[in-house]
Amino acid sequence: MSLRFALLALLRVGPLSGYDLQKQFSLSVGHVWHAPDSQIYPELRKMEAEGLIEGEEQPRGQRATRRVYHVTPAGERAFLDWMGTPLEYARVRDPAHLRAAYLEAATPAAAREFFRAHISQWEGELAQWEGELRRIDAVANPMLARRLAVTEPGARERTVAFKRFTYEGLVDRARSEIAWARRGLELVEGLEAADGGWAGSRATGA
Amino acid sequence: MSLRFALLALLRVGPLSGYDLQKQFSLSVGHVWHAPDSQIYPELRKMEAEGLIEGEEQPRGQRATRRVYHVTPAGERAFLDWMGTPLEYARVRDPAHLRAAYLEAATPAAAREFFRAHISQWEGELAQWEGELRRIDAVANPMLARRLAVTEPGARERTVAFKRFTYEGLVDRARSEIAWARRGLELVEGLEAADGGWAGSRATGA
DNA sequence: ACTCTCATGTAAGTGGTTACATGATTCG
DNA sequence: CGAATCATGTAACCACTTACATGAGAGT
Incomplete structure (x- = not known):
């Protein structure tokens, strides 16, 4: 259910094609909400059918086209409504802690390997998130820069503040x-x- | 994919019916891997079909029966194999941090409400997990007690250690x-x- | 001519959620 | 006799995953 709001969050700063969206996605919201392109395209179609966004066919070269989406007033309302409704928390389902709880059944080598993998997994995420933090501070994230350009001056501080805080x-x-x-x-x-x-x-x- | 291993982890300490399993589940593994009964019963059937467990019909009163499952050697092997294979980590999909990143679009009241809800959500989990820690220390968790009774003395320390460590x-x-x-x-x-x-x-x- | 990027998907399957269904047994 | 608990599911749906499919345009 969150995917559409992640997409709306991006489209709210300006119109994008499915393809561009998908690229921007992996460089911004994708850090907190992953989605493959095979999920993005159909979701955009669904959102259009529900009137949250509208797509315009744009010519590209001789025969090809691309579909550029923008948020409708209904979409804007849906996004702001969502911001005002309590989140639904998913029940715990944590494979790492599940395994950790029964590690006495593993060999010491396997237990060690498990923890090493856990470390490298989270070191990878850490690097991503720290990089994003640096890009926020330097306003080097293109999506954030576009957003700030579209935001009234008084609101820029809190826009940056919440991104920083999140990461x-x-x-x-x-x-x-x-x-x-x-x-x-x-x-x-x-x-x-x-x-x-x-x-x-x-x-x-x- | 983890559900079956959560079930095997419980069944490994001794045979249980689907109903008992489901009850024990919510009091032990359920703290790290939630599963509703509507998922447990079919999964047990599937696991039986794959030879990981075996069920025995036991009479209950005049007409009713209950099906008591125990782990087969193949099931034991599957569990230990799983303990030895690297975990697959799910891609990030974090609704709370997704929302936090765009809180500038919410009213201050909604933002505050979001954080308050987040606090009470995690205070609930915290209470559960701290309770579990206390029960581990007191060996007051019936499932853990049964497990220790079935575990050779030398292995008891690490059985408890990994549970403690997990929580x-x-x-x-x-x-x-x-x-x-x-x-x-x-x-x-x-x-x-x-x-x-x-x-x-x-x-x-x- | 070839390859990379642009651009947009479909199809089949899995794991999980929500809601509903049913009946026996035990205890007060 | 009625209520709680024991006991076991099914059905419909949704989000997400994996793998595959296709073709135009741009750069070398």
Whole structure:
């Protein structure tokens, strides 16, 4: 349900084709809400059918066209309504913590590998989010720059502030996942030292 | 894909009916992987069809029966294999941070309400997870007690250690979400004080 | 001529959600 | 006798994933 609002958030700064949208997506909102192009195109069609956006065919070369979408008043209203309604939180479904809870059934090597993968996973996200933070500070994100150009001066400060704040939260989260996994690595070391029996045949299932 | 392993994790400590499983689920693994009964029953059937578990019809009263499942050797192997394979991480899809990134479009009241809801959401989770931590320490979780009874003495320490460690991680996460949202509340106050123009008609879409 | 980017999708499948359906048993 | 709990599902729907499909235009 959030995809359409992520799309509206982008289209609200100015008209874009599905293709451009998809590109901008991966460089901005995509950092908090992933969507592949195979999901974006149909969603745009649906949103158009519901009157939230309108598409205009534009010629491209001799025969080809591209469809450029802009937000309708109904779309603007839908977006602002959404901003005013409470979020629905998804129930927990956390594969990493699920696995962590039963790591005694894994070999020490597999447990270590799990934590290492967790660290590198979150280091990847961290790098993305820290990069985004730097781009926000430098107004080097093209989407943000366009948005600020379209925003009345008095509102620019808070526009930047909420972006910063959002990515700070994500950075915190990534750091705490990494810290947790590092403690996990230490825990594995400790348990292995304390109990020579782990790594035995039981853990491998043989 | 994780559901079946969550179910196997429970069944590995001893046979259970779908109904019992579902009850135990919400009191243990359910804290990291939610699943409604309408998903559990069909999944058990599928797992049986694939030979991971086996069900036995047991009489209950005069006419009724219940189906009690136990893990087969193939199921045990599947579980241990899963423990040894790298996790697949889902792409980010985070409604709260998506909204936070565009909160300049909301009224200050809506922004505040959003953060308050975020705090109470995570305080709820926090309470659950802290409760679970206390039950782990007191061995007051019946599922954990059963598991320890079935675990060789040398492996008990690490069984408890990984559970503790998992819930510690979840508690950390909840705390940091709460801290983030509190900072969000402060940010809203600050922006409102700095800029009397927010809360104006623009933000409401009129 | 070839390749890269632009541009827009469809189709099949999976995992999960919500709502509904049904009947036996046990306990007060 | 009625209510709670035991017990097991089905059906319709939605969001998302993966893989595939197609063709025009621009640059080398």
